[in-house]
Amino acid sequence: MRELLAARRRWPTVFRLPACAPDLNPADGVWADLKHDLGNLAACTVDVLADLTRTRLKKMQYWPDLLDGFIDETGLTWTPP
Numbered sequence: 001m002r003e004l005l006a007a008r009r010r011w012p013t014v015f016r017l018p019a020c021a022p023d024l025n026p027a028d029g030v031w032a033d034l035k036h037d038l039g040n041l042a043a044c045t046v047d048v049l050a051d052l053t054r055t056r057l058k059k060m061q062y063w064p065d066l067l068d069g070f071i072d073e074t075g076l077t078w079t080p081p
Helices: 002-007 026-038 046-061 064-074
Strands: none
Touching: 026 046, 026 064, 046 064
C-alpha cells in the first residue's frame, strides 16, 4: 500500500482521524435528526418502524442543504488542506 501511495502522490489524499471520533462523523447528525423526527411516533411493529425510517431517510435525500449541514457540523471540508 505504501508503494502504491508513493507512486500516486497526488491520489488519494489520506486523512488520519482519531480512532473514535463521533463528532467527525456526519452520519451521527443524520441519525440524530431521524431519531428526533421518529421520536413521537408509536409504531405497532418493527416492519412499520422500518418503513417509516426508510421514508424519512428518502425525504432527506431531497434536501441537499440539510445533508450539507451535517457535514458542515463536523468542521470537515471537501478539499484537502
